[in-house]
Every structure is written in structure tokens, then in C-alpha cells.
Amino acid sequence: MNKLKPLVLAGFLALFSMSCKKIIEKKVQDMVMDAITHGEWIVEQYFEDSNNLSSQFLDYRFKFNEDGTLIGTTSSGSTDGTWAPNLSDYTITSDFPTAADPLKKLNGLWKIKDSGWDYVKAEMSTPDGTRLLTLRKK
Template sequence: MRSILAIFGLALTLTGCAKTIEKKAEDAVLEAMTTGQWYVVEFRENGNDITTSFSPYSFQFYRDGSISALSTAPAVNGIWFGDPNARTITTNFRSATEPISKMNAVWAIKDNSWDYVKAETTVDNNFRFLYLKKK
């Protein structure tokens, strides 16, 4: 009986540790993404470089899950979600037109650091590559 209780107690402890680790990973993603503004270094769609379409914009990610595409025109607002376990970032600018609407996707993070993210996605059979860098 004691060994069953010990195993149950260990299982609870490990579950708590896993949740703590997951929370710390989420906090790290939030800290990295929400500190400073980001700009597009490179954006390719099906191999075509359309980076210059994004040159007027910088992106501000907020802790509440909102995101703004900032330029001299009024900001374009949307939502974002980072999943450190799946290594994805989801962005959705609901009312955006191109080029900002091309950001609407679940992006698989291929490479990243505190000041850059390289990600890929496929939307409607269009392969997209995104390289964001912090200002």
C-alpha cells in the first residue's frame, strides 16, 4: 500500500514539475516576443521574394495575445499565440489586406534566438518563409 502511495505521490510531483517547466517556456516565449518591435528581413512565397512589401511595417507583439502591424498608416491589429511545445506561432490579422494578410497562419519555427525568428508555413498550397528580426 505504501509503495502505491509513493508512486502516486511521485507521479503528482512529476506532473507538477512538467507544468512548471511548460509555464517557464511560455513565459520565455512571451518575454522574447513582447520585448521590442520586429521587422521582416525576408518573406518568400513559393520562392518569390516579396520582402519589400513589408518594408513600411514593424510588428509589436503584446502579452495579452494581441499584435499590431505598425507603419505611418493606422495600425493593423490582430491576435497571436506562441506554443513552445509545438514550436509554432499563430498570427491572425482578421481585417488585414495584403501584404499583412499573408502573415495569417500557423508558423512552424525552424530557427530562432532572442532577436530573430525563422519560420515556415503552407497556406492554400502556397509555401511561405518568414524571417523576423527584432529592432
């Protein structure tokens, strides 16, 4: 029986360690989602290769909702879309299915290259080249 105690204790500690790690990962995910879904975002910069198309987004504000919906709003109306984060591989997929330019330029899988609580820098590779996007929280 005394020989089993170290094994039971080691097993308990390993299980406890895995539980703590999952709890911490979940808390980080919750904090990231909270940062994304509270407040509005603007497109600070948008490039297609070396072409700066940022001015096409000047009038837009974006709201990311916890339920996966996304709304792009201008003074002339709003367009509904969807978004899906993948926190483990640092990507976000966005889709405005009925949108015209410039919103349809945001459709696709974006790889997060840098981020903070109030900005996200992302990149998308397409057959036509590379798109670079910087979002800033308003």
C-alpha cells in the same frame, strides 16, 4: 504498515516529479512569451516559393501583446490584428482581418522551423505554395 511506506514514498516521488515537470514547462512558456511580447519585430525575409517579397515589409514594425492582440505599424498608420501561439506544436496563428497587402500575406498558421530570443523562422503551406518568414527583434 511497513509494506505501504515504499508505495506511499514512490507515489509521492512520482507526484512530485510530475509537479516539477509542469512547473518547469510553465516557466519555459513564460520565458518564451516574455521574449515574444517585449520589443518590436520586423520582417527580415519573406518569400512566396522562390519570390523574395521582403521589400514589401520594409516600413513595418510589429508588436505582439500578451492579450493576443498584434499591431502592425508603418509611418502612415497602424493595423490591428491577433495572434495565438501554440507552444506545444510550435505554431503561431496570425490574422489581420481588415488588412490589404502586404499584411494579409501574414494571415494564417505558421510552423516555427527555428527560433532564438531575437529571431523566428517560420513556414506556411498554402494551396499556392510555400511561404517563408523570418522575423527579427528590433
